[in-house]
Amino acid sequence: MAAAPYRPPWFGNVGVQVLAGGAAVYYLVQLVLKLVDGRWGEAFLSFAWVVVFGYVLQESLRARRQTRQQAAADRQAPAGEEPAGPVD
Numbered sequence: 655m656a657a658a659p660y661r662p663p664w665f666g667n668v669g670v671q672v673l674a675g676g677a678a679v680y681y682l683v684q685l686v687l688k689l690v691d692g693r694w695g696e697a698f699l700s701f702a703w704v705v706v707f708g709y710v711l712q713e714s715l716r717a718r719r720q721t722r723q724q725a726a727a728d729r730q731a732p733a734g735e736e737p738a739g740p741v742d
Contacts, residue, residue: 659713661713661717665713665714665717666714666717666718666721667714668718670710670714671711671714671715671718674707674708674710674711674714675707675711677703677707678703678704678707678708681700681701681703681704681707682700682704684700685697685700685701685704688700
């Protein structure tokens with residue numbers, strides 16, 4: 655099994671999600687406009703940016719969900735016991 659990816663603590667922040675989502679929507683609109691104008695090279699670059707920012711948004715949402723699940727598991731763990739976490 656692969657090791658969990660490293661995500662900095664700020665990665666699950668709502669601001670990161672808003673910026674990544676906004677950038678993905680912006681480049682998606684640019685992609686459509688450039689395809690309509692027939693500028694294929696610039697459209698490909700806009701597509702690449704949509705993929706990058708979409709991935710950042712997806713991973714940020716996943717990191718936030720995992721952080722919430724870990725916090726809920728830590729609250730439910732009995733006192734004096736180690737919380738159940740990933741085994742290295």
